[in-house]
Amino acid sequence: MSLQEQERALFDLLFDRDLRVQFRENPTEALGGYTLNRAERADFDTIRVPALERDARMRVFMLLAQLCQELPVSFALASSVAGAGAQLRQLVDRELMDVPVALRAAEFGNRLMDWMQFDAEPPTDLQPQMLALIGAETAMARSAGSLRQLQSAAQESGPAPTALPAEWTTLPASIADHACAVIVPQSLSEVQRALCPVDTEDLWRHLDGHPVTEAQVRTALLSEEPRLLLVRHTLTHTQRCMPLLSRQQVEVSSGFAPLLRYLDGRNRIHDILEQLQQAGAPQSMVPAILQGFEQLVGAGIVRLHGLP
Amino acid sequence: MKFSELPMLGLGASLSLSAQPDPVALVRAEGGPGFVEYAGLVDPESVLDEVNAIRAAGAPVLFHPSYINFCGTFANASRWLDTTAAHIEAVGSPWFAQDCAYCFRADDPTYSTSLGYFVPPILSHASLETAKDRVREVQDHVQVPVAIEPPPMSFQVGTLPLLAFFGELAEATDCALLFDMGHLVSYEMASGSRIVDQLHYLPRERVIEVHVAGGRLRDTEAGPLYIDAHEAEILADTWAMFEALLPRLPNVRAVCYECEGIAGDAVLATLRRLREAVRTLGGSAELREAMES
Numbered sequence: 001m002s003l004q005e006q007e008r009a010l011f012d013l014l015f016d017r018d019l020r021v022q023f024r025e026n027p028t029e030a031l032g033g034y035t036l037n038r039a040e041r042a043d044f045d046t047i048r049v050p051a052l053e054r055d056a057r058m059r060v061f062m063l064l065a066q067l068c069q070e071l072p073v074s075f076a077l078a079s080s081v082a083g084a085g086a087q088l089r090q091l092v093d094r095e096l097m098d099v100p101v102a103l104r105a106a107e108f109g110n111r112l113m114d115w116m117q118f119d120a121e122p123p124t125d126l127q128p129q130m131l132a133l134i135g136a137e138t139a140m141a142r143s144a145g146s147l148r149q150l151q152s153a154a155q156e157s158g159p160a161p162t163a164l165p166a167e168w169t170t171l172p173a174s175i176a177d178h179a180c181a182v183i184v185p186q187s188l189s190e191v192q193r194a195l196c197p198v199d200t201e202d203l204w205r206h207l208d209g210h211p212v213t214e215a216q217v218r219t220a221l222l223s224e225e226p227r228l229l230l231v232r233h234t235l236t237h238t239q240r241c242m243p244l245l246s247r248q249q250v251e252v253s254s255g256f257a258p259l260l261r262y263l264d265g266r267n268r269i270h271d272i273l274e275q276l277q278q279a280g281a282p283q284s285m286v287p288a289i290l291q292g293f294e295q296l297v298g299a300g301i302v303r304l305h306g307l308p
Numbered sequence: 309m310k311f312s313e314l315p316m317l318g319l320g321a322s323l324s325l326s327a328q329p330d331p332v333a334l335v336r337a338e339g340g341p342g343f344v345e346y347a348g349l350v351d352p353e354s355v356l357d358e359v360n361a362i363r364a365a366g367a368p369v370l371f372h373p374s375y376i377n378f379c380g381t382f383a384n385a386s387r388w389l390d391t392t393a394a395h396i397e398a399v400g401s402p403w404f405a406q407d408c409a410y411c412f413r414a415d416d417p418t419y420s421t422s423l424g425y426f427v428p429p430i431l432s433h434a435s436l437e438t439a440k441d442r443v444r445e446v447q448d449h450v451q452v453p454v455a456i457e458p459p460p461m462s463f464q465v466g467t468l469p470l471l472a473f474f475g476e477l478a479e480a481t482d483c484a485l486l487f488d489m490g491h492l493v494s495y496e497m498a499s500g501s502r503i504v505d506q507l508h509y510l511p512r513e514r515v516i517e518v519h520v521a522g523g524r525l526r527d528t529e530a531g532p533l534y535i536d537a538h539e540a541e542i543l544a545d546t547w548a549m550f551e552a553l554l555p556r557l558p559n560v561r562a563v564c565y566e567c568e569g570i571a572g573d574a575v576l577a578t579l580r581r582l583r584e585a586v587r588t589l590g591g592s593a594e595l596r597e598a599m600e601s
Contacts, residue, residue: 002434003380003381003430003432003434003435003438004381006430006432006434006435006465007380007381007382007410007413007430010427010430010465011413011427014423014427039432040432040434042467043430043431043432043465043466043467044465046431046463046464046465046466046467046499047463047464047465048463048464048498048528048530048531049530050528050529050530051462051463051498051528051530051531051533052462052463053528054462054526054528054533055462055463055533058424058425058462058535059423059424059425060424061424062421062424062425063424066421097413097423100416101412101416101418101422104422240350240351240387240390240391241350241351241385241387241388241391241417242349242350242351242418242419244349244354
């Protein structure tokens with residue numbers, strides 16, 4: 001018997017669809033699982049249930065609009081599948097709302113992938129690509145979320161170098177903190193350009209009224225050209241409470257992926273290139289690989305050790 | 309606290325700092341707002357450039373965020389409160405007002421968008437006692453007077469009349485009140501009660517700010533539902549609430565038109581109508597005179 005228990009019941013009523021249905025039919029029974037005395041229970045008698053339901057629907061809409069900003073391609077792809085609108089709404093529930101805010105988008109992405117994999121019926125031939133792209137955005141959301149939770153650690157990771165020193169290839173290199181790397185079947189940014197015609201802030205409102213068609217998805221995913229997507233989140237500037245993040249995102253040839261495991265903080269880019277040549281890689285490949293590393297170092301995704 | 313000693317800000321507008329209509333252009337326009345209220349991020353660095361431009365154009369600002377829990381058992385984090393105090397000082401906000409509602413849950417301080425939007429307080433005695441702790445928690449950090457605002461409500465939980473809850477909360481914590489006319493309309497629809505029937509609970513001299521904003525009505529099986537929508541027209545019910553309450557509030561220092569997303573010309577037209585209404589209906593000579601300047 002406490003205000004805490006009333007709060008638990010109130011938030012559950014807002015975010016638990018089944019509980020609301022039960023509450024409409026039999027309020028006493030619906031609240032039976034909460035330790036409320038008669039007076040505390042009576043506080044819920046004042047609720048106009050249809051208004052509560054409307055309120056809850058509006059909240060879900062607003063929450064989806066926010067989640068869509070972190071997972072734009074995932075939302076666009078999902079919208080092309082039959083029944084997506086209702087399903088996306090159902091994925092916002094009590095359990096999702098219990099996840100810390102910083103990690104909510106990643107959790108939503110996981111749920112979306114589960115739905116696309118096991119319950120939805122996307123075109124069979126497109127499903128693997130759709131899952132890979134949703135997985136990539138989910139990984140990015142997870143990386144951003146973990147940085148938000150560990151903002152003090154992030155401040156220690158420092159910015160990317162503004163200009164590379166001449167000897168940059170001779171410095172030990174590693175993947176930067178709060179970076180993630182995933183293979184995507186197509187350029188994620190190109191798919192976003194093709195399927196998300198408005199700013200991410202307005203995207204859910206747009207997709208809710210104008211879902212992407214299967215034909216649009218098919219066109220966007222037509223030419224499979226696997227890419228290695230590397231992303232690093234950093235703080236834009238020091239914020240005492242809510243960190244604001246910026247994202248450095250680089251897409252390189254998927255052939256780059258095996259090289260990443262050599263970036264262990266001891267090896268130098270120069271050594272990696274030499275070993276590649278010794279292993280028989282054609283000389284003509286070296287400039288392209290060097291350019292790829294330069295791009296990654298410039299974006300702060302690969303960190304050089306021993307810089308002043 | 310003597311609220312009558314707070315500066316008279318007159319008629320102003322609540323605007324988004326980074327979107328149309330441009331606050332600086334509006335402030336400079338003839339008949340433009342005399343102050344600008346904004347809902348910004350907690351960290352002051354994120355708004356200082358825009359705020360300084362508004363102040364340089366001659367208008368003071370009021371910081372009106374949406375991340376403080378002024379009710380409920382989830383305490384505000386000291387880091388957020390300290391930063392809020394720094395924000396208020398940096399922008400020179402003469403008081404600090406926000407809706408008295410849930411913005412976040414558990415140990416996860418953040419903006420009310422994490423819940424979709426505000427969750428209204430439970431109108432009960434136990435909730436009222438806890439709200440007093442939340443208000444004092446903020447007052448302990450913030451150097452300017454704190455004003456609490458009844459939030460928009462689709463539904464009511466609890467049996468205390470709204471003005472009984474807010475009247476006692478204000479008296480017990482010596483804080484000020486902000487009344488949004490649309491929010492009061494939303495309460496009337498959610499509760500079936502009338503605000504004018506509850507005025508005897510209200511320490512009227514504590515109401516220092518009034519908001520007027522657009523809204524939409526939605527029909528439900530249980531009757532109409534008011535939805536706060538600043539980009540929409542001001543509803544007749546909201547005008548009626550304003551006309552009924554303003555003459556009874558003797559200490560209003562600021563009347564704010566919340567108009568984010570409305571074109572500049574339309575904002576100026578509504579400010580003209582509001583100015584005329586306040587000139588006629590203002591509850592104090594000082595407020596009415598402020599409409600002349």
